[in-house]
Amino acid sequence: MSTNAADEDRFPAVEELPQLIEKVLADPDMTKSVESHVRWVEGTLKRALKREDFRTQYGKSLRDLLGPGATALCEMTDNGELRVQELTTPPKHVTASQRRRSSILRRLASAAGVPSGAISYPKPTPKPTVPAWARSELHNRIRHEVDRKPSAPGRARLLVVVSLVLDTAARTGELCSIGIVDLAPDLSWVKITRNPQAHGGDLRVTEVWPVSPITQAALANWLPVRGLLVEDLQGGAGALLVVLHGNRVFHGQGAYKRGMPLRVHGLIDSYQAHAKELKAEVTNRGGSGWELPKNLEQLRRGVQERRASYDTDRQAGAKTPQWGPAVVLNPLLPEELEKKKTAAAFGKVAQAVDAFHQAREAAGDETDPQVLRARRTLRDATRLAWARSDHATTLKLLQQAKLANDDLPAAGYNEVLLDALERT
Structure with a gap:
């Protein structure tokens, strides 16, 4: 049932919600990502308010809507309700989406000056990381694949991504932000601008990391392939990781075209697809031993854990390798x-x-x-x-x-x- 003018008089929260959303979005420090999350939660609230029972119970004020109404909203979404499309898949357990939704609901309540009823979800248990022996074996497997000089764009790009993660423990967002200008003249170093959310605060530290000969070879193989992908682009083409195929889906900055910078979600999806394809192909060739995890973050966390253990061992006096950036450009x-x-x-x-x-x-x-x-x-x-x-x-x-x-x-x-x- 859709709301009407009479409903808005009886349920002021229906009319006050858009004004609250605009107030939150007016924050000059808000990122595009958070803005999209706010709009996403706004849509969920509006779908809930179209339900007469929800509107009657929680639409009388923002205090009701963002207090007990937020609790009810979380429970409804946990049960798979309020989806934009009718899906047959059952609702999952605690996910990043649930935590993100609750975070935005708390932000809205804070802006409205009312207590929040959003459910606080625990962080999900991290998926197991790739052990050190498997990462070492992975280096050897990558070397073999790079020596084959793959011309398939997806394979060439995947080898660069995995190699860079093994060398630098870069996050997906950090990988996507690497440009051609961030590669050393001889491809032996790479500049990584660490994302603030990875370290807390707004400080952006640029680390210049040495990369292995395997990564250098993967980069040397990828750059000519990348050159073909960007040759039809209008204007500059500075991203290292670029889109392989265009599509007709319009995003905030227009349609994806071949050669455009690869974004985080595109990198995550492409890694999963190309990693699965690579493991299947290697198996068909009679090879074995590939330990590529399903998610890139699992690989990154394993590398990061190994780096932390090196630091701990060295502090204790052990003669372990010193694994770190060659140069750090710190604004402080x-x-x-x-x-x-x-x-x-x-x-x-x-x-x-x-x-x-x-x-x-x-x-x-x-x-x-x-x-x-x-x-x-x-x-x-x-x-x-x-x-x-x-x-x-x-x-x-x-x-x-x-x-x-x-x-x-x-x-x-x-x-x-x-x-x-x-x-x-």
């Missing part, structure tokens, strides 16, 4: 200190270019050990300068130091990466 560090470190890194680039030219002139042979050492020093200096700045600044530094474009490979610049940077 003194600005003058950061400027000095950056200036020193830039100075080393100029020195390395001079030393490279001198070694070349003295040796006259590119394979001379002296030249090879100079190339290695130049590559390391270039990588550190990029880590503390960006590619545009680093390339300008090399140009000012009189390094010819043909010699950029000596500074570590990967040709495929240069092509991708040109496209962005």
